[in-house]
Structures are given as C-alpha cells and as structure tokens.
Amino acid sequence: MSDSLRIGDLARLTETKVVTVRYYESIGLMPKPDRSPANYRVYGKAHLARLRFIRRCRDLGFSLEQIAELAALSSDTRRACGEVDALTKAHLAEVEEKIADLTALAEELRRINARCHGSTTISNCRIIDALDRSSTSAEG
Amino acid sequence: MSDSLRIGDLARLTETKVVTVRYYESIGLMPKPDRSPANYRVYGKAHLARLRFIRRCRDLGFSLEQIAELAALSSDTRRACGEVDALTKAHLAEVEEKIADLTALAEELRRINARCHGSTTISNCRIIDALDRSSTSAEG
DNA sequence: CTAGGGCCTATAGCAACTATAGGGTCAAGC
DNA sequence: GCTTGACCCTATAGTTGCTATAGGCCCTAG
Numbered sequence: 001m002s003d004s005l006r007i008g009d010l011a012r013l014t015e016t017k018v019v020t021v022r023y024y025e026s027i028g029l030m031p032k033p034d035r036s037p038a039n040y041r042v043y044g045k046a047h048l049a050r051l052r053f054i055r056r057c058r059d060l061g062f063s064l065e066q067i068a069e070l071a072a073l074s075s076d077t078r079r080a081c082g083e084v085d086a087l088t089k090a091h092l093a094e095v096e097e098k099i100a101d102l103t104a105l106a107e108e109l110r111r112i113n114a115r116c117h118g119s120t121t122i123s124n125c126r127i128i129d130a131l132d133r134s135s136t137s138a139e140g
Numbered sequence: 141m142s143d144s145l146r147i148g149d150l151a152r153l154t155e156t157k158v159v160t161v162r163y164y165e166s167i168g169l170m171p172k173p174d175r176s177p178a179n180y181r182v183y184g185k186a187h188l189a190r191l192r193f194i195r196r197c198r199d200l201g202f203s204l205e206q207i208a209e210l211a212a213l214s215s216d217t218r219r220a221c222g223e224v225d226a227l228t229k230a231h232l233a234e235v236e237e238k239i240a241d242l243t244a245l246a247e248e249l250r251r252i253n254a255r256c257h258g259s260t261t262i263s264n265c266r267i268i269d270a271l272d273r274s275s276t277s278a279e280g
Numbered sequence: 281c282t283a284g285g286g287c288c289t290a291t292a293g294c295a296a297c298t299a300t301a302g303g304g305t306c307a308a309g310c
Numbered sequence: 311g312c313t314t315g316a317c318c319c320t321a322t323a324g325t326t327g328c329t330a331t332a333g334g335c336c337c338t339a340g
Contacts, residue, residue: 074268084267092249099242109232127224
C-alpha cells in the first residue's frame with residue numbers, strides 16, 4: 001500500500017517539479033500511470049525508479065532523446081551492450097568538446113577583463129574596445 | 141554609396157543568418173533600418189559594427205540580454221566603466237562554474253564508461269547499472 | 281517574359297521546461 | 311456542516327535564441 005505514490009511524492013523524492021513529471025509523461029518518457037477515483041495519478045516503485053533514472057541521466061547532461069534511447073536499450077536485457085557504450089562515449093566526447101570551448105572562452109574573457117586598467121569611464125574602457133574588435137585581428 | 145548594405149550582405153559579412161538579423165531587430169537588439177523604395181532593409185556601417193559586436197559577444201557566450209546591456213553601456217561613453225567590468229567578470233564566473241560542472245560530469249562519465257568490461261549484453265552491462273544508481277549512494 | 285535569387289511578413293517549431301488560469305478533491309479544524 | 315488550504319487536474323502560453331515554413335513581392339539576366 002505504502003508504495004502507492006502521488007505525483008507530489010514522486011516529485012519530492014526525485015527533486016523534480018510536478019509539472020516536469022507531467023511533462024515527461026506528455027512526451028512519452030514516463031509511462032501513463034493508473035488513476036485514482038479522483039483522477040489523480042497513482043505511481044508505484046517502478047515509476048519512481050524510472051524517474052530517478054531520467055533525472056540522473058539529466059544530471060549527467062543527456063538529452064531527453066538520449067535518455068529515451070538509453071531507457072529503451074536498458075529494458076531489453078539481451079540487447080548488445082555496445083549501443084549503450086557508444087551512447088555514453090559519444091556523450092562524453094560532446095562534453096569534452098564543450099569544456100574545451102568554454103576553456104578557450106574563459107581565457108579570452110580573462111584577457112579582455114585584464115584590459116580594464118582602472119579607467120573610470122567607457123570612453124577609455126578597453127573592455128568595450130576588446131569586444132568591438134574581432135579577436136583574430138591584430139591589436140594595434 | 142558602397143556603404144549601403146542589404147540584409148543578405150550584412151548576414152554574409154557577419155556569418156549570421158538573414159532570419160537571425162531580422163530576429164535581432166524584432167527584439168530591439170538591432171535598430172530598425174531605413175527601407176528602400178521596395179521596402180528592403182538598408183543598412184550602413186554603424187549597423188554592421190553593431191551586428192559584429194553582437195555576434196562577437198554571442199561567441200563569447202553572453203546572452204542577448206547581457207549584450208543589450210553591454211551595448212547600452214558602451215554607447216554612453218561617460219558612464220562608469222565599472223559596470224562593464226562587473227558584467228564581464230560575472231560572465232567569466234559563470235563560464236568558470238560551467239567548466240567545473242562539466243569537468244566533474246566528464247569525470248563521472250569516464251568512470252561509468254570504464255565499467256563496461258566487454259560484456260556483450262545489457263543484462264551484465266555495468267553502465268546501465270551505474271546510471272540506475274545514484275552516484276552519491278555507496279556501491280555494494 | 282520567365283526563371284532565379286533575393287527580399288518581405290507572419291506564424292509555428294525546436295529543447296526542456298516553467299508559469300498561469302481556472303477548476304476539482306480531500307482531510308483537518310471550527 | 312462548512313470552510314480553509316494543500317494538493318491534484320487540464321490546457322495554454324511563455325522562456326531563449328534561434329530555425330523553418332508559407333505565401334508573396336522585387337529585380338535582373340537570358
């Protein structure tokens with residue numbers, strides 16, 4: 001009995017918003033649960049596990065589409081593990097690329113920031129200057 | 141004469157899509173240009189500079205809202221430079237935080253990936269296992 | 281004079297939610 | 311018995327930064 005959860009319980013247990021849970025259902029990522037006589041959604045442990053899986057993957061940066069794939073793969077235990085492996089590897093590569101991009105970007109922001117040598121007005125502010133000029137063009 | 145540009149020229153010169161230029165105008169980020177007799181948008185060098193500024197800031201990861209602020213600040217040359225400085229510093233902090241998050245995430249993905257010890261089917265795939273369990277809970 | 285490229289407006293779609301409106305349900309307290 | 315308040319329901323619109331589509335005008339070259 002106590003494994004009968006309402007949407008609010010599910011949300012609390014997974015640190016998800018209620019609307020988000022409904023949203024996941026609307027796009028088919030969460031299965032449609034049974035309804036109580038009052039038309040409330042009634043969830044069990046399987047739903048909780050599913051939502052936990054989704055949230056964990058979200059935390060790891062997977063898209064909802066990727067999560068749907070992962071979930072489909074994981075439910076078919078005889079399926080080749082290689083597909084899961086490929087998905088996580090591809091995702092890792094994406095993440096690593098994003099890190100590289102952001103690192104270069106931070107570098108440049110730091111460089112730009114360093115140009116503000118205590119000037120007090122925009123007219124002699126080198127930051128705006130730096131933003132105006134393309135970084136690839138030579139500085140004067 | 142030759143500093144009269146059409147939207148396609150502007151787009152090409154800044155590696156922006158035509159629709160995007162119009163979009164920037166629609167949200168007030170680009171000023172409304174004059175129109176030719178045929179109702180075509182007619183741009184000058186100031187517009188080009190403005191769009192370049194926008195695109196450069198976008199490349200640096202600023203949001204359109206932040207860019208609007210930066211542009212407003214930069215046009216008032218007597219204004220205190222401190223605000224610009226603060227904006228770029230805040231943005232840098234954001235970027236650095238994002239890098240930290242992604243780095244932790246990549247770490248975990250690598251850890252998860254390492255669990256696939258050549259198992260061939262999902263049933264003994266440790267990756268799905270790893271995704272299922274919360275990373276904070278102890279492993280058995 | 282027609283084909284193509286470019287331009288115009290307006291609207292809808294994308295991810296992944298979030299917010300709002302307008303209502304029903306239910307247990308507790310007076 | 312009745313109200314209060316927390317919870318639930320549906321449906322729709324908003325968010326960011328675009329992109330795509332439909333349906334149509336302009337202009338030049340062949």
